[in-house]
Structure formats: C-alpha cells, structure tokens
Amino acid sequence: MKEISMFDVIGPNMIGPSSSHTAGACRIAQIARRIANEKIVDVRFDLYGSFAKTYKGHGTDRALVAGMLGMNPDDERIKDSFSYAKEAGLAFTFKEKHDPAFAPNTVIIHMVDQFGVTYKMRGESVGGGEVMINSINGVEVNLSGEYDTIVVKQQDAPGVIARLSSILANYGINIAFMKLYREDKGKIAYTIVEVDEHFDNALFEELRKDKAILSVSYIPRLEWD
Numbered sequence: 001m002k003e004i005s006m007f008d009v010i011g012p013n014m015i016g017p018s019s020s021h022t023a024g025a026c027r028i029a030q031i032a033r034r035i036a037n038e039k040i041v042d043v044r045f046d047l048y049g050s051f052a053k054t055y056k057g058h059g060t061d062r063a064l065v066a067g068m069l070g071m072n073p074d075d076e077r078i079k080d081s082f083s084y085a086k087e088a089g090l091a092f093t094f095k096e097k098h099d100p101a102f103a104p105n106t107v108i109i110h111m112v113d114q115f116g117v118t119y120k121m122r123g124e125s126v127g128g129g130e131v132m133i134n135s136i137n138g139v140e141v142n143l144s145g146e147y148d149t150i151v152v153k154q155q156d157a158p159g160v161i162a163r164l165s166s167i168l169a170n171y172g173i174n175i176a177f178m179k180l181y182r183e184d185k186g187k188i189a190y191t192i193v194e195v196d197e198h199f200d201n202a203l204f205e206e207l208r209k210d211k212a213i214l215s216v217s218y219i220p221r222l223e224w225d
Contacts, residue, residue, distance in 0.1 A: 022059045037217045038117065043111050044109075068111075140181060149192060152207065155212040156183075164210075198220075
C-alpha cells in the first residue's frame with residue numbers, strides 16, 4: 001500500500017496558492033542556481049503544460065525568480081521577487097512552450113552567469129512542493145533534492161568515482177545514493193551523490209583538487225516547517 005505524506009494532504013508551509021505551481025517552482029529554480037554555482041545575471045524560463053497556462057495567476061513566475069535569488073518556498077519576499085531581482089541585477093524573461101513529451105509542470109531554465117557561461121536545466125514539479133530535476137546541460141539525470149546532495153561535474157575517466165567515494169569516506173560522509181550520468185563514454189559526466197550528513201567546505205576543496213573534477217555544487221535538503 002502506498003504511503004501518503006501529510007504534505008500530500010495539506011501541502012508544505014509556503015507562500016503562494018499552489019504547492020505544485022509555487023513551492024515546487026521555487027525549489028526547481030533554487031536548485032538550478034545551486035548547480036550553476038555562480039552569480040546568475042540573466043535567466044529565461046521556458047514553461048510547459050500547466051506552468052505555461054497558469055504561471056501568472058498561480059505566482060509561478062514570482063516563485064521561479066525567487067528561487068533564482070536563493071529564497072525558500074516559505075519566504076515572505078516571494079511576492080516581491082521581481083523587485084528584488086532588479087536590485088540584484090538579475091534580468092529574467094518567461095516563454096510559454098508546448099511539448100507533450102514533458103510532464104505538465106515542467107520548466108527549462110536557461111541561465112547566464114557573470115562570466116558569460118551558460119547553463120541549461122530542466123525540472124518538473126511533482127506535487128506537494130516536491131520536484132525532480134531531469135536534465136543538466138543536456139545530460140539526463142534524476143535529482144530530487146530530498147537529501148543533502150553533491151553534484152559533481154567531471155571528465156568521464158577511470159578512477160574518478162573511486163577517488164570521490166574515498167574522499168567522502170575520509171570525511172565520515174555516509175552515501176545514501178550515488179548515480180553517474182554521462183553524455184557519452186569519455187566525455188562530460190555528472191555524479192549525483194545524496195548523503196545523510198551535512199559537511200563543511202574543506203570537503204569541497206579536497207574534491208576540487210582532482211583534475212578530472214570540473215565543478216562541485218552543493219544542494220542542501222529543504223526542511224519544511
């Protein structure tokens with residue numbers, strides 16, 4: 001029998017009328033910002049399905065911008081996120097799209113950071129404020145954000161996963177799940193590591209010493225009140 005969370009019944013503590021269209025949207029953008037790991041100066045949100053149809057009325061647009069600014073779904077500032085974005089120097093646009101292959105509450109986020117580097121991420125809101133990230137820079141992934149998560153961008157080379165696991169073990173980090181996703185053999189890959197413990201910046205510095213590791217991003221689990 002399927003377990004039913006209280007969030008499925010009453011929804012999380014949040015700002016906005018809909019856990020799927022507001023809380024979920026905010027969380028997707030928040031994760032995208034974390035993955036980019038740099039200050040974002042320009043962002044375009046391509047909205048699909050019901051996101052495209054109701055994004056203004058349900059506050060999806062303001063929630064997405066709030067997430068890009070690092071706000072949580074229960075942040076009172078969400079309703080004024082457009083003004084905060086202007087103050088922060090973040091330009092943003094929305095485009096309504098259609099693709100029946102995507103889930104109803106899907107957004108593709110195109111980001112440009114302060115150095116002109118571009119990022120692309122696709123995510124969907126799956127209900128109750130929960131989300132699933134489906135793609136990072138064209139690489140298909142599965143990232144829920146339910147755990148503290150490390151996203152490692154790396155060269156697809158022998159020994160990287162073993163070294164990554166060893167470093168985590170040395171810091172006493174217990175791995176709940178570890179998944180590798182790649183463009184193609186020998187090219188760019190992403191390792192998504194979901195862990196049970198919080199960790200400090202020394203771990204990231206250790207990981208970045210590995211020449212095969214191109215970037216490391218940290219996504220903290222969102223603890224609903």
